[in-house]
Amino acid sequence: MKLFKKKNYIRMNPPEVISEAELETPSIPDGLWIKCNHCDKTIYTKEINEYKICPNCGYHFRLTARERIFLTVDENSFEEFDSNMQAKNPMDYPDYDKIIEKAQSKTKLKDAVMTGYCKIGGYNVVLAVMDSYFMMASMGSVVGEKITRAIETATEKKLPIIIFTASGGARMQEGIISLMQMAKTSSALNRHGKAGLLYISVITDPTTGGVSASFASLGDIILSEPKATIGFAGRRVIEGTINEKLPEEFQTAEFQLEHGFLDKIVTRTDMKNTLIQILKLHCQKEVFENG
Amino acid sequence: MDNTAIEIVKKSRMVSRPTTLEFIQNIFTDFIEFHGDRCFADDKAIVGGIALLEGQPVTVIGVQKGHTIEENVKRSFGSPNPEGYRKQLRLMKQAEKFNRPVVLFVNTSGAYCGIGAEERGQGEAIARNLIEMAGLTVPIISIFIGEGGSGGALALALADRVWMLDNGMYAVLSPEGFASILWRSPERSADAAELMKLTAPDLLKNGVIEKIIPEAKDGLAKNLEYTTIILKKSLTEELEILNNLTTEELLNQRYYRFRKYGEFTNEL
Numbered sequence: 296m297k298l299f300k301k302k303n304y305i306r307m308n309p310p311e312v313i314s315e316a317e318l319e320t321p322s323i324p325d326g327l328w329i330k331c332n333h334c335d336k337t338i339y340t341k342e343i344n345e346y347k348i349c350p351n352c353g354y355h356f357r358l359t360a361r362e363r364i365f366l367t368v369d370e371n372s373f374e375e376f377d378s379n380m381q382a383k384n385p386m387d388y389p390d391y392d393k394i395i396e397k398a399q400s401k402t403k404l405k406d407a408v409m410t411g412y413c414k415i416g417g418y419n420v421v422l423a424v425m426d427s428y429f430m431m432a433s434m435g436s437v438v439g440e441k442i443t444r445a446i447e448t449a450t451e452k453k454l455p456i457i458i459f460t461a462s463g464g465a466r467m468q469e470g471i472i473s474l475m476q477m478a479k480t481s482s483a484l485n486r487h488g489k490a491g492l493l494y495i496s497v498i499t500d501p502t503t504g505g506v507s508a509s510f511a512s513l514g515d516i517i518l519s520e521p522k523a524t525i526g527f528a529g530r531r532v533i534e535g536t537i538n539e540k541l542p543e544e545f546q547t548a549e550f551q552l553e554h555g556f557l558d559k560i561v562t563r564t565d566m567k568n569t570l571i572q573i574l575k576l577h578c579q580k581e582v583f584e585n586g
Numbered sequence: 587m588d589n590t591a592i593e594i595v596k597k598s599r600m601v602s603r604p605t606t607l608e609f610i611q612n613i614f615t616d617f618i619e620f621h622g623d624r625c626f627a628d629d630k631a632i633v634g635g636i637a638l639l640e641g642q643p644v645t646v647i648g649v650q651k652g653h654t655i656e657e658n659v660k661r662s663f664g665s666p667n668p669e670g671y672r673k674q675l676r677l678m679k680q681a682e683k684f685n686r687p688v689v690l691f692v693n694t695s696g697a698y699c700g701i702g703a704e705e706r707g708q709g710e711a712i713a714r715n716l717i718e719m720a721g722l723t724v725p726i727i728s729i730f731i732g733e734g735g736s737g738g739a740l741a742l743a744l745a746d747r748v749w750m751l752d753n754g755m756y757a758v759l760s761p762e763g764f765a766s767i768l769w770r771s772p773e774r775s776a777d778a779a780e781l782m783k784l785t786a787p788d789l790l791k792n793g794v795i796e797k798i799i800p801e802a803k804d805g806l807a808k809n810l811e812y813t814t815i816i817l818k819k820s821l822t823e824e825l826e827i828l829n830n831l832t833t834e835e836l837l838n839q840r841y842y843r844f845r846k847y848g849e850f851t852n853e854l
Contacts, residue, residue: 383849385792386783436848443845465736465758467768470782471794474758475847477737478744481716482844489721507709508697508737513717527709527737528699536699546704556707 333522346563355520355563357500359402360409360426363459367567368422372414377444381405382437386470394430394468402429406437407462410445412454416571417580420457421449427461427501434506435466439476442510446483446494455493455578457570460511464504477509484513493577495570498548498557500524516573518561519548525556591779594786595761597753598732599695601658602807606633606648606691609731612814613821614639614646622673626706629670631662631698634677636686640822645681647674648691649742651732664733665698668711671741675715678722687725687825690742695760697738712741719744720844725828725836727821729799730754730786746828746840748794749820750786751813752801756794757784793846 328337333354343349345366347356358366364373381399384391399405407429413422423445425432432438442458449456465473487494496514500523507527511517519525526546534541544550551557561569597603610617614637621628634647651657651664658664666674674690681688697708719726728745734756743756750756757764761779766772783789786798799817802809828836 377852380850380852383851385849386781388781436850440848440850467758467764469849470758471756471784471789471792472847472849474736474740475794475844477713477740478716478720478844479847481713482720482744482841485717485720486841488717503709505737508712508741509716510713512707512710512713525709526704527697527712528704533699533701533704537701541701545701554705554707556710 348563353562354522355500357427357461359428360404360424360459363424363499364409364411364413364422366563367424367457367459367570368413368415369417373411373422374413375409375411376448377410377441379405380437380441382435382469384468385436385472386468388468388470391468398429402426404429406435406441407432408438408441410441412448415457415567415574418571418574418578419452419454420574421445421452421454422457422459424459425461425499425506427463427499430466431463431501432461432506433463433466433473434476435469435473436476438462438466439473439479442480443476443483446480446487449492450483450487450490453490453492455495455574456487457495457497458510458514459497459499460502460506461499462502462504462506462511464506474505477505480510481513484510488515493574495573497561497566497570498523498525503527503529503546512556514558516558517556518559518566518569519551519557520566521548521560521562523548525551590776591782591785592761592776594753595733595755595775595779595784598755600807601651601653603651603693603732604806604810605652606650606693606731608810609691609729609814609817610637610646610648612810613818614644617646620677623669623676625669625672627667627669629662629667629673630660631664631666631694632670632673634674639689639818639825642822642825643684643686644825645677645686645688646691647677647688647742648731649694651693662698664694665696666694666738666741667698667700667703668706668708671697671711671715674742675711675718678715678719678726682722682724685724687727687828688722689821690726690728690745692728692730692734692739692742692756693732694735694738694742695733696735697741712737715741716744720840721837723833723837725825725831726840727824727828729817730756730795735760744840744844746836746843747796747824749797749799750789750795751799751806752786753806754786755784756789757782 331349334352498519617637619635726745730750765774765778802812
């Protein structure tokens with residue numbers, strides 16, 4: 296029996312669908328020179344390859360979901376789920392449809408997460424990748440539903456799930472229903488975990504609010520990219536509450552590692568190999584290939 | 587009486603509004619409060635312990651606010667720190683071990699926002715409660731007695747039944763925060779409150795809560811007993827139904843209670 300219908304493969308190529316000029320900072324514009332928004336050094340764009348790491352300070356520029364999938368999955372192995380799912384307007388928020396349309400035309404995504412089946416180092420995995428260029432990857436109904444379905448598929452097919460998180464938190468424009476997505480995704484993870492299956496959470500910049508308070512923090516193994524912002528309350532909100540400036544390292548990946556909330560910080564160039572190493576220690580390739 | 591959304595928000599926050607401990611005293615007998623998360627501290631913004639409901643042992647936990655500034659400072663104005671959520675989790679796991687239902691009282695503007703809270707993993711503490719509550723093998727009923735804001739409230743509300751008092755509220759964030767983040771004008775909080783569908787009737791319509799618990803016409807603070815008599819009866823009846831479910835039925839129903847939320851289309 297085939298695990299999945301073999302269709303709708305999406306080839307992930309480095310020259311992605313989105314023109315860089317359409318993306319807001321901090322991404323890499325079309326120009327020959329760009330300024331790293333971490334070390335402020337001007338960098339020749341040719342020095343930056345598809346990993347998009349600052350050669351001077353090692354800052355990891357934010358990736359689109361497509362760029363991330365290209366770097367992570369085995370060639371031609373990504374099969375997308377629910378690619379047409381898009382938001383409605385549960386709260387009748389004024390102009391929500393226009394906000395969504397704008398984000399859609401900017402990112403060529405229907406909403407802020409891509410989910411699908413893929414192979415990583417030959418291992419069958421369900422993958423979800425959030426895209427911070429889509430409304431700062433805030434979690435509304437679509438993000439919550441796609442991630443829940445991905446987790447449920449992984450549970451049903453007895454597969455590991457890897458979620459690359461990035462999010463400003465709950466999508467305010469969807470009101471209380473966006474808050475409920477935290478409960479929904481966490482409940483799905485509870486079932487996946489009870490089935491003895493592996494969940495790797497890979498936290499990328501930035502992961503805050505409702506996503507940090509749900510699936511991002513629930514991995515059996517939690518990895519992060521260097522210098523990613525990770526926290527629950529927003530930095531400015533805390534500064535406003537305590538009326539003082541917070542140190543620069545506050546709520547960074549390094550801060551979270553120090554405080555015991557991450558298993559490991561992994562640079563982008565090592566990420567795929569690290570994931571393969573972890574998968575190797577949990578999964579058997581043959582079982583699924585013969586399945 | 588003015589019953590606009592923002593008026594209800596104001597009522598839900600009134601300092602005179604009865605607190606979790608008063609509800610516990612009025613509904614249950616033999617309450618013993620237990621303290622501490624066994625890791626770091628005892629967060630006084632969360633109270634909890636065991637008690638009897640009509641002779642049935644239950645674990646009761648809730649967010650505690652104060653009626654005075656001094657008490658509110660001690661209680662972090664009802665905004666729990668990670669150790670508060672971890673105390674809640676410890677008491678819920680204890681309830682599971684001894685097979686007694688959990689009754690939760692929610693009354694918080696949100697999780698505490700501060701350096702220590704972040705250092706000790708506020709996000710992780712809330713997330714952990716959500717995943718653990720999804721699998722807790724005993725019935726859980728959550729009652730919003732006042733404010734309910736954000737993940738800090740949800741951490742006490744992944745339950746089999748979620749109820750709310752007449753003048754309770756539940757929202758993804760405060761209407762002030764909503765107006766200031768989305769419209770950059772905090773003074774439009776009344777418009778935000780209206781739009782956010784955060785009142786008990788709106789939430790009942792959306793299926794976020796199952797039941798509205800009435801407050802007396804002369805006010806909750808003046809006549810708490812009116813409400814607690816109804817609550818006691820409702821809790822007793824509902825727990826009897828939930829106690830009769832098998833663990834599998836209970837967890838399945840809880841799963842689909844939250845699984846249903848979301849509005850989306852799959853069309854091109």
